[in-house]
Amino acid sequence: MSMLRESTGGNSSTQAPALELQEIQATVLRLRPAPYFGSHVALHVDDAQAGRELLRRLTPHVDSAANWWRPASAWLSVAISYAGLEALGLPHNSLQSFPEAFRVGMAARSQELGDEGVNDPKNWEPLFAKGQIHIALNAFSDSEEKWRRVVAIAREQCEGLAGISVSAVQDFGAQPGDLNSLGYRDGIDQPAIEGSGVEPLPGQGQPIKAGEFILGYPGEAGVLLPVPQPDIFGRNGTYVGFRKYQSRVGAFNRFLRANGSTEAERELVAAKLVGRWRSGAPLTLAPDVDNPALGADPQRNNDFNYANDPHGRQIPFGSHIRRMNPRDTQLTRLTDVNIHRLIRRGTTYGKPYDANALSEADDQVPRGAIFLFISAKAMTTMEFLQQEWINDGDFIGANGERDPIIGRQEEGATFTIPKEPVRRRLRGIETFNVLRGGEYFFMPSISALNWLANLSG
Amino acid sequence: MATQSATASRPNLDAIKQKIQNLRQAYADAPEVGRIGLERMIAELEAAAGGGQQRAESAGRTGLRQGKVSELTSIVEFAPGGAKRLRALLTVLGGNFQGADKVGTLHDMRFVFIDNDTRLLFATTYDGDWDTYIDDFSTKIPDALDVLFSNMVGYPKKGMHDPAIKDWIANHQLTADAWYVASPNLTVPEARRLEKLGKAVDELLDKIE
Numbered sequence: 001m002s003m004l005r006e007s008t009g010g011n012s013s014t015q016a017p018a019l020e021l022q023e024i025q026a027t028v029l030r031l032r033p034a035p036y037f038g039s040h041v042a043l044h045v046d047d048a049q050a051g052r053e054l055l056r057r058l059t060p061h062v063d064s065a066a067n068w069w070r071p072a073s074a075w076l077s078v079a080i081s082y083a084g085l086e087a088l089g090l091p092h093n094s095l096q097s098f099p100e101a102f103r104v105g106m107a108a109r110s111q112e113l114g115d116e117g118v119n120d121p122k123n124w125e126p127l128f129a130k131g132q133i134h135i136a137l138n139a140f141s142d143s144e145e146k147w148r149r150v151v152a153i154a155r156e157q158c159e160g161l162a163g164i165s166v167s168a169v170q171d172f173g174a175q176p177g178d179l180n181s182l183g184y185r186d187g188i189d190q191p192a193i194e195g196s197g198v199e200p201l202p203g204q205g206q207p208i209k210a211g212e213f214i215l216g217y218p219g220e221a222g223v224l225l226p227v228p229q230p231d232i233f234g235r236n237g238t239y240v241g242f243r244k245y246q247s248r249v250g251a252f253n254r255f256l257r258a259n260g261s262t263e264a265e266r267e268l269v270a271a272k273l274v275g276r277w278r279s280g281a282p283l284t285l286a287p288d289v290d291n292p293a294l295g296a297d298p299q300r301n302n303d304f305n306y307a308n309d310p311h312g313r314q315i316p317f318g319s320h321i322r323r324m325n326p327r328d329t330q331l332t333r334l335t336d337v338n339i340h341r342l343i344r345r346g347t348t349y350g351k352p353y354d355a356n357a358l359s360e361a362d363d364q365v366p367r368g369a370i371f372l373f374i375s376a377k378a379m380t381t382m383e384f385l386q387q388e389w390i391n392d393g394d395f396i397g398a399n400g401e402r403d404p405i406i407g408r409q410e411e412g413a414t415f416t417i418p419k420e421p422v423r424r425r426l427r428g429i430e431t432f433n434v435l436r437g438g439e440y441f442f443m444p445s446i447s448a449l450n451w452l453a454n455l456s457g
Numbered sequence: 458m459a460t461q462s463a464t465a466s467r468p469n470l471d472a473i474k475q476k477i478q479n480l481r482q483a484y485a486d487a488p489e490v491g492r493i494g495l496e497r498m499i500a501e502l503e504a505a506a507g508g509g510q511q512r513a514e515s516a517g518r519t520g521l522r523q524g525k526v527s528e529l530t531s532i533v534e535f536a537p538g539g540a541k542r543l544r545a546l547l548t549v550l551g552g553n554f555q556g557a558d559k560v561g562t563l564h565d566m567r568f569v570f571i572d573n574d575t576r577l578l579f580a581t582t583y584d585g586d587w588d589t590y591i592d593d594f595s596t597k598i599p600d601a602l603d604v605l606f607s608n609m610v611g612y613p614k615k616g617m618h619d620p621a622i623k624d625w626i627a628n629h630q631l632t633a634d635a636w637y638v639a640s641p642n643l644t645v646p647e648a649r650r651l652e653k654l655g656k657a658v659d660e661l662l663d664k665i666e
Contacts, residue, residue: 221595221618332646333561333584336596384589394525394584394644 004031004069004198016195017217019065019210023236023445026063027077028214028374029196032187032345033142037174039151040242040347040370041137042127042167043158048089050163051134055088055453057157058137061150064446069198074141074150078449079240079441081105084134089455097229098442101379102239105130106438112383114391119408119435127168128244128437136242136441138372140345144174170244172347172370180346181247181367182405182432183270183353185280185295189302189325191341203302205327208338214238215376220339225376228442233452236445239378243371245406245433249354250362252432257358259426264289269426272417273404275321276301283315284308312418318398320405323389331395340381340389343374369433371406379440406433473506511641517587518623519630524641526564527586531579531629532571539608540574546604556601562590562645577609584644588623595622 021029045051055078063075080088082103085095101109107121107130115121127133137154141147158164180186192200194207195217211219215227216235228234260266267290271277277286279295284304286294294300306322306329309315315322322329326337350367357365375381391408393401402408404415409431417424444452477499484495495502516527535543547568557563564582571578594602595617603616609629613619643651 221592221599223615223618223620226620331561332644333590334559334593334597335590336593339592339596387586388589394646397646397650399647399650 004201006069007197007199016207016210019195019197019214019217020236020445021065021068021197023447024065024214024238025077025443025446026065026068026072026075027138027140027345028238028343028443029065029068029193030063030072030075030140031190032347033140035142035173035178036140036347037142037144037147038138038140038172038347039147040168040170040172041139041151041154042133042169043135043137044132044165044167045084045087045134045163046165047163048087050161051084051088052453052455054135054157054161054164055449058154059446059449059453061153061157062446062449068196071142073143074139074146076150076154077138077140077443079136079138079443080452081131081133081136081439081441083131085442087134088452090452091455094229094233097226097234099226099377099379101383102440102442106241106243106440109379109383109440113386114408115386115435117408117410118431121437124435124437125244128439133167133439136240136439138345147173170349170370172349175348176352178348179278179353180348180369181249181350181353182252183355184274184276184278186348186369187344187346188276188280188298189321190343191338193343201298201302202300203304206338208341211376212339212341213343213375219376220336233444233448235448237448238374238376238443240441240443241371241373241378241382241438242441243373243382243438244436245368245371246364246366246436247368248363248430248432248434249357249365249367250359251430253355253358253362255426255429255432258428269417272316272319273415275315275319282321287314312397313420316398316415316417317396318393318401318404318416320403323393323396323398323403324385326389326396329396332397333395335395340384341375342378342381342385345372345374346370347372368436374443404429404432407431408435469507473503476506477503513636516585517589518627519632520587521633521636522586523636523638525584525644526638526641527583528633528636529579529581529583529587530631530633531577531626532631533577533579533629534610535575535577536608536610536612539610540570540577543568543577543605543608544570556598559598560590560594564645582638587627591623591626 058078061076062078063072082095082098082105101112106113107124107128110116110121139147139150139154141150158166178185190204191213192204192207193210193213195210200207209218209220211217211225215225215237217224219225228237256266256269260269267277271283276282277290277295279290279292280301281291281295282301282304285291305327306315310330317329325341347370349370351365354362373382388395390403390406393399398416401414401416409429413429415426415429417426480502481495484492487495511523513521513523516522520527520529554566557566562584567578567580569578599617606612607616611625613621613625616622
């Protein structure tokens with residue numbers, strides 16, 4: 001966190017409006033700590049009064065993004081689904097001012113998201129059935145002790161409130177080396193947000209207009225994105241999407257073994273799939289072997305672009321990071337990459353990555369990624385990404401292929417590694433991360449939480 | 458198994474028979490050349506009705522799509538002076554729509570001035586779904602689109618940046634009633650790629666010869 005440099009007055013040439021950091025919830029801007037610990041808590045509101053009382057009790061403990069770049073012990077965030085807003089008694093006009101995708105919930109958007117086959121909502125964990133999760137609490141910390149304290153505080157507020165039930169608690173983090181379930185350091189690249197208070201980290205590119213990520217400010221087109229009403233409720237809020245994946249570690253390891261006969265070969269294949277080595281070092285900066293020091297350094301591990309890689313021979317077109325942020329890649333169709341970015345607060349849950357896991361039973365061991373993404377138009381962006389950048393490859397010259405890490409692979413799927421003299425095409429790539437459930441949430445500002453808590457009726 | 462497939466094909470044959478019968482009835486009041494031609498074509502038409510033809514899907518909010526290729530057809534009234542302005546612009550462009558090349562998904566675009574320059578028929582064949590990239594157009598090429606379409610009646614005041622823009626486009630769009638595409642999987646980038654590939658293969662073969 002001390003790596004971040006405070007901005008000395010913002011981008012005055014474009015006159016970015018000052019962000020009301022004291023209103024925005026901390027998690028929107030505060031980076032995931034390293035190491036990181038935390039919990040997601042899913043709550044169900046059986047009684048509107050009880051729900052609003054809970055918000056009254058919780059809101060003083062919800063951290064704002066004021067001075068977010070300074071180290072902090074732990075922070076709590078609150079997000080509410082459409083079903084939750086209904087259950088809390090939000091007035092009808094207000095409910096109707098939300099976009100349709102948010103109103104119907106993620107399970108009902110399976111067609112737009114391409115959540116079919118193994119990812120079909122009918123296969124999801126029951127927790128994620130339509131309208132089940134009302135309020136999602138999220139606690140982040142850089143230490144186990146502080147994490148437990150925040151969770152205890154949150155639990156205290158729920159105490160004695162009949163009319164609120166805890167549907168689930170999912171602890172996350174505390175992974176050896178902070179590696180994810182497939183054994184990589186993740187969450188490195190984030191969009192730089194104009195007016196957020198810090199200089200962009202090297203490689204993040206030009207800051208993107210705050211309104212793409214936080215409601216109530218101009219977006220890249222210079223206009224406000226649609227804000228839920230009333231203004232006090234929508235302003236400084238944002239949308240949070242949640243997608244829980246089960247990592248099929250056995251399948252992943254089997255794929256590496258099928259396509260590499262030595263450890264070095266397998267690790268190169270692994271790196272080509274993601275675009276980074278396990279340490280986080282991007283292939284562009286470390287083409288032949290991993291460079292853990294580089295991977296661990298936020299000032300260096302994202303400082304690259306694709307100007308010298310027009311054929312995808314360093315980082316394949318279809319690799320995960322090139323799909324999720326094409327940067328200056330020449331795409332096949334006119335695209336403004338900046339309006340398709342997400343703030344990511346992904347977390348890892350369950351047992352750590354196991355390089356020796358090879359069986360189908362290993363695929364079922366509960367572990368994986370809880371992908372938490374934030375944007376003022378999170379539903380639109382995720383649905384675009386799923387259709388265009390994840391479950392399709394036409395946009396970047398990876399025709400007929402899908403994202404190797406989070407794509408839903410069909411029978412006979414391939415992954416192409418551009419190479420001289422002839423490209424290498426890996427066959428039989430499977431779905432390595434299976435979707436177990438998800439939901440769309442609204443993350444209100446601090447004032448909005450107070451407004452909601454004090455609604456009458 | 459044999460009985461199953463027999464029963465499965467029965468409704469299909471009946472459906473075809475019904476379609477052809479309806480067609481004959483519809484053509485009962487057609488001009489003679491049409492009626493005679495129809496009878497001569499009946500076998501062909503039966504095959505068409507029965508053959509596994511690709512069904513057109515929706516291209517999103519409006520329009521039809523075959524495989525990856527969609528159609529957009531609009532008829533819009535010109536604003537006062539709009540026809541002359543658009544003509545002047547098209548004269549300058551002379552068919553060189555680099556903007557369209559930049560978009561990368563436009564197979565073709567058609568501007569037809571109809572009804573004595575009071576209305577425009579605008580039609581395009583493009584890849585993918587209807588509104589997936591409209592926000593990208595708004596930030597990348599808003600001027601080109603504003604200059605083209607501000608000539609039409611009711612074009613929103615803020616043009617591409619107006620929240621009403623998607624509604625305006627959709628409201629003037631007429632979804633086609635039928636849509637045929639010769640190569641439904643051939644997107645613009647794929648066609649270009651295959652062109653290059655074909656040339657490269659020919660060169661390689663020439664070398665080998």
